[in-house]
Amino acid sequence: MNTLSYGLLSLLSNASNSGYDLMLKLQPFWPAKHSQIYPLLAQLDQDGYVVHELVVQKDKPDKKVYSITEKGREALRAWLAKPADEPVHRDELTLKLYCLHEGDIADIRKLLHVRIEYSRDRMLWMHGKIEAYARQEQPPTLAVQLLMQKGLFHFQSDLAWAEWALLQLADRQPKQDN
């Protein structure tokens, strides 16, 4: 039982989901491809942490909908009581900044612009999620509010940093278009 397994169980503790939906919902918080999720779900199924039923759809391909079992919930509660692993952040941009003296400064400026767009996109996505709940006249659960806010805080600060960094470059290097 690795972290991804607990992540899947966490999502299933809120609602039953297909593997495909679990992948989409997990992505923003714990990147994982379907090739990792499907075999893991089969394993969790075999070990009795989840069960599944086949759901036939007309407008879309059929799917397997997974539900958490009592054994799954127990495993989840035990995991919750243990300290969380330290977060892992790997950002290639930081490595590129480390050799900003090498190569073209315009390249770095471009990378920062791309990062600014990326952060803005992610913030919009989070806002969109919150609004989607509002449209359903369902207030998001406390958990969802905490998670969305975490994302908003994070991308806001990354955005602010990238804009600040561009100014620092402008102060020291002749400005160039890009």
Add this chain to the structure above:
Amino acid sequence: MNTLSYGLLSLLSNASNSGYDLMLKLQPFWPAKHSQIYPLLAQLDQDGYVVHELVVQKDKPDKKVYSITEKGREALRAWLAKPADEPVHRDELTLKLYCLHEGDIADIRKLLHVRIEYSRDRMLWMHGKIEAYARQEQPPTLAVQLLMQKGLFHFQSDLAWAEWALLQLADRQPKQDN
């Protein structure tokens, strides 16, 4: 040539370093164990991106000091011009929050307190690094300033979020000691 390789070359483009030092310097921005770094350095050496010399030390064990070659610098410049991969964040805490309705709310509160301490520690470490440069009467390079500031922004926002999250829990759940 994977991202870690370029990270090592980036550090080496600033100054020659032993594998051990590279590991320590890389850790804060790109987590990697020595078991990953040493074989990779041997590979980079074999492929001509770096060279090394044996340095005998009296007060410490001998070491291999690696330096970047012109081929290494060229590879670095080509890599700099390419768009950076999207950052990868994996935070087990977010998964645990997702099932906060399951299990004990005191557990979650504890996790947030630990996160607050962790963020504070990291911020202090960043400040320490900046002050270390000041003590050496060497202003940090622009790159180091940008990186340290990125870290400060990040942990500041994580800290602010965790404190906010605790307040949200207090608003909705009976407060408990921990």
Add this chain to the structure above:
DNA sequence: TGATTATATGTAAATCAAGACATATTCGCA
């Protein structure tokens, strides 16, 4: 009608990363 996109599920191979195993020096402390 043909291409693309979204939905849906799987496997196999390759790469990446962590943890364990292994060794050696020097310093400081008890």
Add this chain to the structure above:
DNA sequence: TGCGAATATGTCTTGATTTACATATAATCA
């Protein structure tokens, strides 16, 4: 003198993750 910690380098195995390979349905758009 023995122990732990920091420095220093390596290998090996296992596990985690990505990429590529594979297939299929239904909708939309050109």
